[in-house]
Amino acid sequence: MTEIATDVAANPELGRWIGVAGGRVQVRMGKVELGQGISTAQAQLAADALGLPLDRIVMVAPHTRLGPDQGLTSGSRSVFQSSPALAHVGGVVRALAGPTTPVAEYVARIADLDPALDLTRHEPLPAGPATAVGRSEPRLDLPDKVLGRPRFLADLRPEGLLHGRVLRPPSVGAALRAVPDGWKAPGVTLVRDGSFLGVVGEREADVDRGLEQLARDVAWFEQDLLPDDDDLAPWLRSGTHDEIPVLDETGAPSAPGDGVLESSYSRPFLVHASIAPSAGLALWDDDGVHVWSHSQGIHSLRDAITDALGRHPATVEVEHVENAGCYGHNAADDAAFDAVLLARAVPGRPVLLRWTRADELTWGPLASAMTATVRASLSDGRISGWHYEVWSQGHTARPGYSGSPGLLAGAQLAEASPLPPSTDPPLRGGGGTTRNAVPGYDVGPRFVAGHRKTDSPLRTSAMRALGAYLNVFAIESFLDELAEAADADPVRFRLDHLSDPRAAHVVSEAARLAEWEEPLADDTGRGLGYARYKDRGAYCAVVADVEAGSDVRVRRLVVVADLGLVVNPDGARNQLEGGAIQATSWTIRERVRFDRRRLLSGDWERYPVLRFSEAPDVVVHLVPSHAPSVGAGEAAQGPTAAAIANAVHRALGVRVRDLPLTADAVVRAIQESD
Amino acid sequence: MTDFRVNGSAVSIDGEPDTPLLTALRDDLGLVGTRFGCGQGLCGACFVLVDGAAVPSCQTPLSQVEGQSVTTVEGLAAGGEPHPVQRAILERQAAQCGFCISGVVVRAAALLADEPDADADRVAESLDRNLCRCGSHRRILDAVLAAREPAS
Numbered sequence: 001m002t003e004i005a006t007d008v009a010a011n012p013e014l015g016r017w018i019g020v021a022g023g024r025v026q027v028r029m030g031k032v033e034l035g036q037g038i039s040t041a042q043a044q045l046a047a048d049a050l051g052l053p054l055d056r057i058v059m060v061a062p063h064t065r066l067g068p069d070q071g072l073t074s075g076s077r078s079v080f081q082s083s084p085a086l087a088h089v090g091g092v093v094r095a096l097a098g099p100t101t102p103v104a105e106y107v108a109r110i111a112d113l114d115p116a117l118d119l120t121r122h123e124p125l126p127a128g129p130a131t132a133v134g135r136s137e138p139r140l141d142l143p144d145k146v147l148g149r150p151r152f153l154a155d156l157r158p159e160g161l162l163h164g165r166v167l168r169p170p171s172v173g174a175a176l177r178a179v180p181d182g183w184k185a186p187g188v189t190l191v192r193d194g195s196f197l198g199v200v201g202e203r204e205a206d207v208d209r210g211l212e213q214l215a216r217d218v219a220w221f222e223q224d225l226l227p228d229d230d231d232l233a234p235w236l237r238s239g240t241h242d243e244i245p246v247l248d249e250t251g252a253p254s255a256p257g258d259g260v261l262e263s264s265y266s267r268p269f270l271v272h273a274s275i276a277p278s279a280g281l282a283l284w285d286d287d288g289v290h291v292w293s294h295s296q297g298i299h300s301l302r303d304a305i306t307d308a309l310g311r312h313p314a315t316v317e318v319e320h321v322e323n324a325g326c327y328g329h330n331a332a333d334d335a336a337f338d339a340v341l342l343a344r345a346v347p348g349r350p351v352l353l354r355w356t357r358a359d360e361l362t363w364g365p366l367a368s369a370m371t372a373t374v375r376a377s378l379s380d381g382r383i384s385g386w387h388y389e390v391w392s393q394g395h396t397a398r399p400g401y402s403g404s405p406g407l408l409a410g411a412q413l414a415e416a417s418p419l420p421p422s423t424d425p426p427l428r429g430g431g432g433t434t435r436n437a438v439p440g441y442d443v444g445p446r447f448v449a450g451h452r453k454t455d456s457p458l459r460t461s462a463m464r465a466l467g468a469y470l471n472v473f474a475i476e477s478f479l480d481e482l483a484e485a486a487d488a489d490p491v492r493f494r495l496d497h498l499s500d501p502r503a504a505h506v507v508s509e510a511a512r513l514a515e516w517e518e519p520l521a522d523d524t525g526r527g528l529g530y531a532r533y534k535d536r537g538a539y540c541a542v543v544a545d546v547e548a549g550s551d552v553r554v555r556r557l558v559v560v561a562d563l564g565l566v567v568n569p570d571g572a573r574n575q576l577e578g579g580a581i582q583a584t585s586w587t588i589r590e591r592v593r594f595d596r597r598r599l600l601s602g603d604w605e606r607y608p609v610l611r612f613s614e615a616p617d618v619v620v621h622l623v624p625s626h627a628p629s630v631g632a633g634e635a636a637q638g639p640t641a642a643a644i645a646n647a648v649h650r651a652l653g654v655r656v657r658d659l660p661l662t663a664d665a666v667v668r669a670i671q672e673s674d
Numbered sequence: 675m676t677d678f679r680v681n682g683s684a685v686s687i688d689g690e691p692d693t694p695l696l697t698a699l700r701d702d703l704g705l706v707g708t709r710f711g712c713g714q715g716l717c718g719a720c721f722v723l724v725d726g727a728a729v730p731s732c733q734t735p736l737s738q739v740e741g742q743s744v745t746t747v748e749g750l751a752a753g754g755e756p757h758p759v760q761r762a763i764l765e766r767q768a769a770q771c772g773f774c775i776s777g778v779v780v781r782a783a784a785l786l787a788d789e790p791d792a793d794a795d796r797v798a799e800s801l802d803r804n805l806c807r808c809g810s811h812r813r814i815l816d817a818v819l820a821a822r823e824p825a826s
Contacts, residue, residue, distance in 0.1 A: 035771025035808055138767060145772025146763050147756060148707020148747030152773065155706040204701050205693045208713075275711050275719055275773045275807050324711075324773030325808040357712040570767055574813070578770050581809030604716040604805060612801040615811030 005084035008119050011068035015115025017089045018050075023107055025050060026060045027086075030070025031078040032296065033141060035325035036633055037571040038078045040140045044132040044567055045083055049090025051100035054132045056107060059140060062320040064302045072297040072398070074328070074462065075430060076537055076631020079567055083629055091124020092117075098125070136570030141322065153279045153294050153321040154354055164191075164342040164353040165211040166198040166409070168363050169220055171598040172457045177219040185210040191345040194414035198342050200351055211356075224596040225457040233266045233371040233658075236391040236453055244424070244450035246434050251445035253377045253385040260385075261378065261485055265474040266371040267659040269592035271601070272463055273609055276324030277360040278331035280339030283350040288315030289343075290350075293336035294323035297398065301333050304399030305340055308410045308417055327582070328463035331355060331364035333399050334408035341409055358602035363408065365461035366592055368393035368422070370433070370470040374478045376443065381486040383497060386443040390471060391451045394422030395432025397461040408459075421454040422461055430534035436468035436638060439475050440532050441497035465637040468533060469583070470659075472638025473645065476529040477657065480646045490528055490646065491516055503532060505623060506541040506560045513621055514543035514558040520650075523549050527646025529639035538563045538635035539623075542580060544616075544643035548651040551663045552588050554616040554644055557581075559636055561620070564627035573620040575632040580618055583640035585610035588661045676736040680705070681749030691737035696720045698736055699746060707747040707776050711805070718804030721777040722746050728784040747776040750783055759783050762817040770808035778804050782818045794819060 007030070011017070019026045027046045033039040039059045047054045060067075070081055094100060096117075097109035144151040169176070176195035183190055187206030188199040197218065199210040227235040256262045281292040289311070295301040298318040306313045318336070326332065339353035355363075370392040377385040399406045402420040410417035424432030431437075434450035450467075465472075483493035491511045498504045507530050520526055525548060530541040539562040547553045557580045566572045589608050593601040601607035641659065649655050654669040676687045680703060687698045694713075699705045699722070708731055711719030715733035722731045723745040724738075750757040756764070759782045769775050778801060785792055785800045792800065797818050806814065 035773075037770070136767075138764070139769075142764060142767065142769055142772060145769060146760050146775050146779065147751070148705075148776050148779075150706050152709070154710065157704065157706070204697050205689060208697075273807055275717060275771070275805060276709065277711075322771075325771030327807075354710070357714060357717075574767060574770060574810070577812065578809030581811055582807065585809075603714055604712060609805060609807065610811070612804065612806070612811050612815060613795070613798040615798075615809075615815075618812055 004120050005088045007070045007085040008088045012118045012120045014117040016068045020111035024056050024058045026058045028060045028067035030062055030068045032062050032073045032320045033322050037139050041567045042082050045086045047132040048130055049086040051094050051128050064298050065317045069299040074296055076634045079629045088124050092119050092122040095125045133567050153323045156281055158350045160349050162200045162349050162351045163204045163207045164200045164351045165207045166338045167214050168359050171222045173225045174220040174222045177221050179218050185213045191342050194412050196409050196412040200342050226594050226596050229594050232369045236371050239455040241451040241453055244434050246448040247446045249445040252387045252447035253375050259377050262375040264373040265657045267470045269369045270367040270590050271361055271592050272327050272330040274324045277355040278335035279354045280336035281352045282339035282343035284343050284347045291318045291336050292321045293318055294332045300399045304405040308405040329365050329398050329461035337407040337409050361607050362599040362602045365459050367463035368460040372474040383443040386446045388448045390437055392433040393453050393456050393460040394424050395462050395466040396425055397422040432466045435466045436471045436531055442499055465634040469637045472531040473641040476642030477645050502539050502562050506539045506562050510541035510543045510558055510560040525647040525651030527643045529642030531638050533635045537630040540635035540639050542639040542643040544647045546647040548648050552661050554584050556617040558619045561635055562623035562625055563632050564625050564629045572632040576620050576636050577618040579636040580640045581615055583637040587641040587644050591660050676740050678739045679743040692735045694732050695734040696731035705746050705748055709776050718777040719774055721780040728781045757783055758821040762821040766817045768813035768817040770810050774806045
């Protein structure tokens, strides 16, 4: 018997993965559609695994009771996990219900298979030909989205629907002082549990007005708990930390000195800033609690809800419904639990809860501010020792973390479940603070450590690439600083320190496609950044061309990636292109703002993101490969940030080490370098 | 009661005059293709056409559309055929999550109706009131430019 795919071993019943309806095979996966196109890629994998044409496959929504548990949809692991799982499911189905033609008869035989069949007790046939995999199949979900059909969570309109809103406190750490006795507003009912406050009503216009009135009428005790948002690096390095030792090799440069260079880098707090505010739908009935959520992990959400409510897991079920793009642990889980709490007050009625835009930008988990100091020795033009330390808050506070439900409203209930400090995914899963903190170059003896701040009032969790964004920005900026000190071309310098041929290939290919050697106009610069995501995922090199005048404008990004075998080339390109453009926005525009009491960047004017006229041209090249498939969604962020910063340095001769690379930051860097 | 036309049909909405058009479209008329993004007119997800001009429906009270003609993303298709901008977006897979797309399609349709020869800079400038978070900007711009040409 071949080794059984992890996800099949955990979900051995055939009926959890597939069923048949209307002459087509319904495939139910645990990996959820976040706008990344995974549903289509999984349909392609399923079609080939089952030996069916793609139009015989229907993807159905992930569901805690009906479908497999594949854990979170995160970390660019979906294809990596789903591919062997579907190969097993399809291989067993072909063994038991084949031959695969004629198609209608084959599908009918699949329908006759016992849903309780234990997949682990049957030997799968080997893979058949790749017919759907490797093709740029159009996304299955896009027609609904482009033609304006119902598709997103907030579009659900079940019978008896009520709308709901929640009133969040005005600031971090605020405590409820008073709700006026007998508070009332037209068309809504107040829901209260501890300091959790919400309204439900038949009409959305009423709940919106009711929420505004409630916000005016409720009084809070507030405190000044927040740090100085203009001076985050020293704050990150102060206070209490969990230590994260990564590497401690003898001979790493332990202090600045002759032949040793040192620089520090930072990024501010960022926010997911999805175009849709988070939403949740919940219904309490005699069977239990039914939840519809755009969570990245419906099973862990179910467990967190049952934990927070003190119920048995079998009485809560969660179905996934799409929402706008998800870039990590956003407020989806929090919104689902808000909906559950509101619906508890109106048994038998489904409640659709939607967050406000301001709450989405200020109460969703933030991506942590980070700072790093890197030190390296140079000998004869080569790096001969490396010392790297990074300070950050944790990068996960997902449902169930640190033994807590981890749901925002849980901390407000009369029977509260507090929110412990954020932590990090395990190092074997890529870590968080120290993700990509180890350089992919031959640098001599290395010391690498992380310091996870545990005493912050701000709630942080996973956002695309986690710590890799800052770590790659720091390492790759520093590589250019070292190359300059060694009087070497940045591309040549990197190639001289890269022994992995796949790494060297993406770097040299990006330089070639970007015409690295071609001269540039005044005020323009070209820079390169490279990383292998999580040290074991996608290889990615990015070359940025920027114009740096009164403002930094990124004109073009050339992205070269080696993703192993690619299931859907156009989908992979779309992910890399989107990742690079989003990272451009983070790098030159974004920063969560706050005073000592309140978060201030609660709308699109105060949290500006990249606009259409500012978006760079993106050229994506995929390296042909038959190596195992790895994800594309988080490969380009760090390299893009470094490429932009390196290009700004080429253009202006100044090194900006603190993000974002706004006009102000450039002016400050010029002043500091004078 | 507010009386106006939506996608060619007369409608009559029973709601306070300050109720946002977006709420009436989504809840009273079931036209959920127009998406709620911010409620402040700053993201473009809820653009609709009011007498041919693209406006954020979240910031348009019912009182303002009395007697007017409203077109939503659902109403852009003609004779069952998607609007050329929609077709071009699908052909080029110019979306990731697709949540911003309804507003983008409406805004681009309004632009191309007014300026059929709009160039790349003009299209980008026109879409600057629409936000996209997934980074589909360049594909969307290319799709809108492609939609200018007659279908081949």
